[in-house]
Amino acid sequence: MNTMQDMRRGAVASIPMIIGGIPFGLLFGSLASSYGLSPWFAVAMSAVVFAGSAQFVALGLIALHAPIWVIVSTTFIVNLRHLLYAADLVKFVKHLPMPMRVIMGFGLIDETYAAVRPMYEVGAADEKNGHKVYLGSFLSFYVMWNVTTILGVLSGELIPGMSEWGLEFAMVATFIGIITPYLKHRAFWLCLLSAGVSSILLSGLPNNLGLLVSAVIGVVMGFVSDSSSKTISDSDDSIQEVSK
Amino acid sequence: MTVWQSVLIIIGMFAVTFGVRFVLFARADKVVMPAFIERALKFVPVAVLTAIITPMILMPNQHMDLSLSNPCLLGAFAAFIVGIWRQQQLLTILVGVLVFFVAKYGFSL
Numbered sequence: 001m002n003t004m005q006d007m008r009r010g011a012v013a014s015i016p017m018i019i020g021g022i023p024f025g026l027l028f029g030s031l032a033s034s035y036g037l038s039p040w041f042a043v044a045m046s047a048v049v050f051a052g053s054a055q056f057v058a059l060g061l062i063a064l065h066a067p068i069w070v071i072v073s074t075t076f077i078v079n080l081r082h083l084l085y086a087a088d089l090v091k092f093v094k095h096l097p098m099p100m101r102v103i104m105g106f107g108l109i110d111e112t113y114a115a116v117r118p119m120y121e122v123g124a125a126d127e128k129n130g131h132k133v134y135l136g137s138f139l140s141f142y143v144m145w146n147v148t149t150i151l152g153v154l155s156g157e158l159i160p161g162m163s164e165w166g167l168e169f170a171m172v173a174t175f176i177g178i179i180t181p182y183l184k185h186r187a188f189w190l191c192l193l194s195a196g197v198s199s200i201l202l203s204g205l206p207n208n209l210g211l212l213v214s215a216v217i218g219v220v221m222g223f224v225s226d227s228s229s230k231t232i233s234d235s236d237d238s239i240q241e242v243s244k
Numbered sequence: 245m246t247v248w249q250s251v252l253i254i255i256g257m258f259a260v261t262f263g264v265r266f267v268l269f270a271r272a273d274k275v276v277m278p279a280f281i282e283r284a285l286k287f288v289p290v291a292v293l294t295a296i297i298t299p300m301i302l303m304p305n306q307h308m309d310l311s312l313s314n315p316c317l318l319g320a321f322a323a324f325i326v327g328i329w330r331q332q333q334l335l336t337i338l339v340g341v342l343v344f345f346v347a348k349y350g351f352s353l
Contacts (some may be wrong), residue, residue, distance in 0.1 A: 016337050041250045049257045057256060068249065074338055079264050081292055086268040087277070088285040094272035105266030110296065112262045117289055160274035169316060172300055173323045173340030175293040180327025180336065195291040196298040200308070208287050218291025223284040225274045 003048020006129045010116060010136025017111040018144050020171030021052070025145050028055055035063050037151045046149035049104065050142065051220055052079040053208060078208045085113040092120055092130050100131055108140030111171070187229060191222030213236050319344025 025046070032042030037059075045055055054075045059072045085108055093101055117138045119125035125133045182188045195218025202210030268275060277285070279296060291304040312318065323340025330336070 016341075030321075037245070038247075038250065040347045041245075041254070044250075044254050045257070048254050051257070051261045054257065054261060058253065062245065062253070066258060068252050071253055072260055075257045076260035076264065079261050082261075083268070084288045086265055086287070086290060087281070088288045090268050090272045090277060091282075093269055094275070098270075101269040101272060102266065105269045105294055106262055108294070114289065114293055141299075166315065166344060168300070169344045170318055170337065172297045172316065172320060172342055173334075173337045173344070175297050176282055176320060176323040176327055177333035177336035179290050179293055180324065181333075183328060186269040188287070188290055189247050191287045191290050192294050195294040199295040199298045200302055203303060210299075211292075214295035215288070215309060216293040218294060219284050220288045222287035222291065223280075226283060 003132050006132035007136030007139070009124070009142040009240075010112075010118075010133035010138075013115040013119065013131050013133075014111060016139055016170040016174040017115065018140055020168045021141065021144060022148050023165065024052055024056075024166050025148025026152040027240060028052070028059070030055075030128040030155070033153050036058060037062065042153050043146070043150055048146065049075075050109070051075070051110070052145070062140065074207050077212070079181040081110075081208075081212050082108050082113075084215060084219070085110075085117075088117065089113070091123055092125075092127065095127060096131055104131060104134055104138070107142065109138070109141060112137040114175060118143070118175070118178055118181070132199075163181070187222045187225040188195055190217045190225045194218050194221040315344050315347035318347040 001211065001237065010027060020037050029042050032045075033039060045058070048054060057074055057078055058071050063075060063111060087147070089104075089108075093104060096104070116130070116134045119133055120130060179192065198217045199210060201215035202213055204210070205213070297320070299317045301316045302310065302314075304314060310317065319340045322343035323336050326339045327333075327336040
């Protein structure tokens with residue numbers, strides 16, 4: 001399969017999440033301009049930082065006149081979950097040349113991880129083409145995020161109330177479609193339940209810390225359950241089977 | 245906000261964001277993950293994605309809404325059932341989104 005086809009598969013797997021992200025890009029651009037920030041500031045942030053939730057948090061902090069070090073350290077905490085993604089993907093990128101790893105690091109967002117990671121599981125991505133699939137997902141998101149930011153900056157009233165339509169539910173449904181094939185083993189159920197319950201209980205924590213802590217709790221609970229079970233190898237096999 | 249402050253904010257945010265995402269990739273060819281970490285990391289997709297969407301589903305307006313008038317709850321429930329039952333991602337997404345939009349707009353038309 002050639003490069004374009006691999007990239008297209010990555011982009012296609014990301015379509016529902018890209019649609020779900022459109023209102024957020026428009027909202028980010030229009031919020032930034034309604035806060036009186038320079039148009040270039042919002043556009044540059046989407047192009048250079050490329051981190052949706054952290055960008056919204058930063059806007060809020062700027063509106064509160066928070067000092068720069070607070071904005072930057074908050075961004076760090078909000079994005080810490082990406083370290084988990086990188087740790088999980090290390091085995092798939094270690095053979096790649098450094099420039100490719102730089103680009104993949106820049107593009108490591110929730111949606112691209114979510115779209116591409118299961119493709120390695122089922123053999124739709126491997127050492128040879130995985131990074132191309134990844135690039136297809138990342139670039140299509142990058143284009144969407146920057147175009148919608150610019151449109152939002154140019155006109156906050158472009159499509160009034162679009163953020164109320166509920167398009168972001170496409171992302172929720174996609175994530176559910178990614179999660180459910182894993183749920184063939186008790187350890188993954190425990191992981192899901194513990195991460196879900198703690199994300200609600202900890203939702204009051206500032207700076208997405210609840211999300212990060214819940215994710216770690218879910219990973220630990222899954223791991224502990226897995227270790228205490230006699231059928232560790234079975235759980236690995238079942239993921240493989242299910243995903244096919 | 246001055247131009248300098250804007251530039252500093254963007255550079256700072258870029259540095260920490262890219263740093264978090266890239267630091268392990270930078271040494272990927274040297275890093276050897278211990279076996280128990282590898283086994284724990286296979287839970288990352290389910291743990292993180294669940295932690296992201298659960299508040300979006302159960303607390304769409306920042307407070308708990310377990311009623312049938314919460315379209316996110318209905319859509320997510322439908323997607324979850326179809327996902328467990330059929331294991332087809334596209335079908336799961338379509339059914340979930342359809343139920344969501346019918347619940348959100350269907351009765352107001």
